[in-house]
Amino acid sequence: MIAYIAALLCMGSVYAIITLGYNLQWGYTGLFNLSVFGLAAAGGYTSVILTGATAGGRLGGYGLPFIIGLVGAAMVSGLLGGLIGMATLHLEFGFFAISTLGLGMTIQIILKNEQWLSNGVWGIGGIHKPLSGFVGNDLSNWVYGILAFLIMLLIFYLLERVVKSPWGRIQMAIKEDEKLTEMLGKKVFSYRFQSLVLGSMIIGIGGAMFAHYQGYINPMSYTDIMMCFLPLLMVVAGGSGNNKGSIVGAFVIWGAWSVSEMVAGYLPISSAKIPHIRTLVVGIVIISLLRWRPTGIIGREQAVSSTAKNKDIIAS
């Protein structure tokens, strides 16, 4: 049980980071970006390549410190997010969603096929978990979980500073009415681009944190279901456009997801069916939330600006 809580702390924090990035894009700016799994994979691979001690014929083996891995992950994912943005941000809602989904898959296919870069479908193992050398295996998940949680809190703090500001207000305005925002003298494309890039950088850090927790990744570690639609569910569940909601959503949904795995062992269903049933349950949860609680568990905050008086959280 204790081990489960440590694992929940690790994965919950990892997902909270990805969800925070996604919440900026979808919750605030209204960008229905479906390349999240590709961006997370890019971040994960970048960090692993930078920090790994040995390469074995592929790119990497630089043995750089963990923190450099995270910075690199943010850079590469941010760059990819920027490239994706330049190609797709002029498109309308649905076309943007489909194009980004395709580009996310492109990243995955590159990772599958380019042996020199990612070792292809064989993946990369033996990924170093930071600080685990000092505390031994029993405690390593706890230490990593706390580290991940702290990094998540730092990202939360940095994000709160920008979304509760005129900058964040413009992002919400774009989600509401793009044409009006343009008429109010704001360069909509530029703000969307900034949101996409900053969100992508955070998603990249989340992908890297995931890789260092797992210890082994291959291109299928970052599937669209687990690394795009699950974070989307977390954003919606917690409350779009609310960073606290994203964190709550990430922990609640991941908690439910991982507990369902344990519970499933006791159910009289063949184990081959279990993954499909879980995915089905996720779908039902999304539809139920949209039907009965469209604003999410917490809802969104009424006022964006940090100087605005009324900061009550509403859920209607």
Add this chain to the structure above:
Amino acid sequence: MKKLSTILELVNVNKHFGGIHAVQDANIEIEKGTITGLIGPNGAGKTTIFNLITGFYPLSSGEIFFKGEKLQPGNAPHQMLRKNIYRSFQITRDLAKITVLENLLIAPVNQLGENIFNNWFNKSGVRKEEDGYKEKAMEILGFLDMEDKADEYAGNLPGGERKLLELGRMMMVEPELVLLDEPGAGVPPGMQKKVNDRVRELNEEKNITFLVVEHDMAVIMNLCDPILVLVNGTKLTEGNAEEIQNDERVIKAYLGE
């Protein structure tokens, strides 16, 4: 009427949508300090002209000048406010899920806090500027009799107050020229007088020039002078309310021959 200087000038402006000639050789001059009305039957090109002025549509040919400088072709919608031109929309647009107060706070251009880095490295500067704007916004809400609605969602306001909110947003930036698209649409009659009074006050006190597109004759006749009549994308005539009402060509254009 004394001769005033021209603030906005359309020279031989044309706009085609495929085979439709929406605006034909329009030559229009708007005098500074007036509340000019732009009327015409459906499809006369009124809203199209707004979209051409503000750069939402590219011109097919012709030029538009603002204060003697070329405005179109060449300027995008987001540059209008920087040039002191504000435009309202036919169907009131507001940021429904943002409070009334913040609907006003978003309007000023070039705010410190619009730059993402200032929010990390110069938060105190951002706050200070924001406090100043907030004071101004509360004053404006007082002027509009909407102080008690500051923390209300804009989407919860009735139609007339939405129009007032739009005027409020405009007052935050104090533009020189305001393009007002149908100030009467969706406004209950009692409220209409209030909207009109505020427009007139802004015109007189702040010397803001208004160009108003309107369907409701009663609104335009009592608010605007001069009135331009647009038919089939071209200017038919121009004059004060009385002249327009008695002009046979105008009556024909509206009722058909």
